[in-house]
Amino acid sequence: MDxxxxxxLTYGLFIAGVEENDKMNGCIINTAVQSTSDPVQMSVTMxxxxxxxxxxxxxxxxTISVLSLDCPLDIIQSFGMKSGRNCSKFEGIExxxxxNSNPYLEKNTLAYMSLNVSSVLDIGSHYLFxxxxxxxEKTGKGQPMTYADYRALKSGKTVSKTNDEPSNDKTTYICTVCHYVYDGEIPFDELPDxxxxxxxxxxxxxxxxES
Amino acid sequence: MDxxxxxxLTYGLFIAGVEENDKMNGCIINTAVQSTSDPVQMSVTMxxxxxxxxxxxxxxxxTISVLSLDCPLDIIQSFGMKSGRNCSKFEGIExxxxxNSNPYLEKNTLAYMSLNVSSVLDIGSHYLFxxxxxxxEKTGKGQPMTYADYRALKSGKTVSKTNDEPSNDKTTYICTVCHYVYDGEIPFDELPDxxxxxxxxxxxxxxxxES
Structure with missing residues (x-):
């Protein structure tokens, strides 16, 4: 298997938000899909x-905030790279x-959805809600940030939708567990074991x- | 609710393929995501x-065949618009x-996955596998066809990944149940009730x- x-596989990029016991928290996710339309249901893997x-x-x-292509990388990284155990994720974020008192972003997004969990499936390392x-509701206009756009932006590649190969052949290293894209100064191969x-x-x- | x-929400575009009792069949789907990486699991809504x-x-x-951006519309439409009850979907398709003897496409695709269903969730109009x-395995190079690309192609809009608004402001009418994009000659508003x-x-x- 390769x-x-x-x-x-194509994904969008979203912030899942929640407020529980006066603590607001959120994280970046890429697997949120509409699963039925009548009634409107979504499934979210986390x-x-x-x-x-x-x-x-x-x-x-x-909540699900649908990030737009103009969302600054630092917003994505502050939700994706820090743990809410050590900081307040929504501090300083409009x-x-x-x-349900759950937080969502209005800026740098195209839409938000408010979700009530009806069932939770245990699929090993993840839950499927x-x-x-x-x-x-819609919150903005423009194009959605896809997970591919995010990877391209992080690795300095051009975001372009053509049949051409990416304009930069730099290899990207991606964590297969949490999908973190390595962007350190040291070449990945030279990182200690x-x-x-x-x-x-x-x-x-x-x-x-991934190249 | 709007x-x-x-x-x-962002999706890819895929052909789900199966062979059962000597009948090969397939259809277009847009909700296939990787849900865990160890072990590698995917969830598919149909x-x-x-x-x-x-x-x-x-x-x-x-099987899941991951369609590439260069996949001709007629292939997508023959898998999406016809029922295998009246025709043989893979006839004439390489x-x-x-x-598991399930069919997949090598041409006009980036990859295919072979899946064994471990559980089936009944979520109303759909099953979540x-x-x-x-x-x-990878089958080609290039960019994936996204569901947004497909809608843009069908409505004659330019597929471009920028923050600009689409180059054509034609309104697209989409079936919220099966996601069929109306492309008839008669204006949608003038169709009989x-x-x-x-x-x-x-x-x-x-x-x-959707405009």
Whole structure:
């Protein structure tokens, strides 16, 4: 099996947000899809280890903010790279709250959805949340940020939608567990063997090269 | 709730393929995502009514062909618009078969995955298949066809990945049940009230305008 072939699957980029017991938290996710239209349901896959996931499971609701292509990388990275265990993720981030008091972003987004979890499937390292969509509104115009756009932006490649190959042939190293894209100064191959993913702490061996 | 805000979610475009009792069948889907990486699992959402879905549920396995941006519209439409109840979907379509004898496309694709269904969740109009990925290989280079690309191509808009608005402001009408994009000659507003979706037969009222 060529695990890098899985990188050809297309995803959007979203912030899952929740407020539980006066703590607001959020994290970057890429697997949020509409699963039925009558009633409107979405399914969302999230790593069990994430604090946001645990708060969502406890509360039974969440928001999804759909990031737009103009979303600054530092917003994505502050939600994707830090743990809410050590900081307040929404501090300094302009946000509103939905009917469940869960936070969502209005700026740098195209839409938000307010979800009530109807069932939770344990699929190993992740939970799959099946949710009823109770609110859904547009927040901006433009194009969505896709997961491919995010990887391209991080590795300095041009975001262009053509049949041409990417304009820069730099190899990108991606954590297959949490999808963190390595962007350190030291070449990936030269990192020490005991180096671990700064986001999920998994070993260097779970990274795959994508060129 | 603004249901068109759900159109901001990003999806790829895939052909789900299956062979059951000597009948090969396939259909276009847009919700196939990797849900865990160790072990490699994918989740796939499919309309219960589709013959392909019923064959997959019976057999317990399927393929996913990841369509590339250069995939001709007629291939997409022949898998998306016809029912395998009246024709042989893979006739005249170059394909290979995986270890389960399920068909997949090598041309106009970036990769294929061979899936064994481990559990089936009934979520109303659709089944959500949780699957083990047993084979996965690249089949081509280039960019994936996204669901947004497909809608843009069908409505004659330019496929471009910029923050600009689409180059053509034609309104697109999309079936919220099966995601068929209306492309008839008669303006959508002038279709008779008893007109139904040519793919899923749902009434005109389930269509939403996207501009």
């Amino acid at each position: 695990k890098t072939s899985l990188f050809t 790593m069990k280890e994430n604090l946001t996931t645990q708060l969502i499971k406890k509360k039974g609701s969440m 946000h509103k709250v939905d009917g 099946i949710c009823d969509v109770v609110e859904a 005991d180096w671990t993913c700064p986001v999920c702490n998994k070993p260097k061996s779970v990274f795959l090269a | 249901k068109t805000s759900l159109f901001t 309309m219960k009514e589709n013959l392909t879905t019923q064959l997959i549920k019976k057999k317990g396995s399927m 394909h290979k078969v995986d270890g 949780i699957c083990d990925v047993v084979e996965a 008893d007109w139904t979706c040519p793919v899923c037969n749902k009434p005109k009222s389930v269509f939403l305008a």
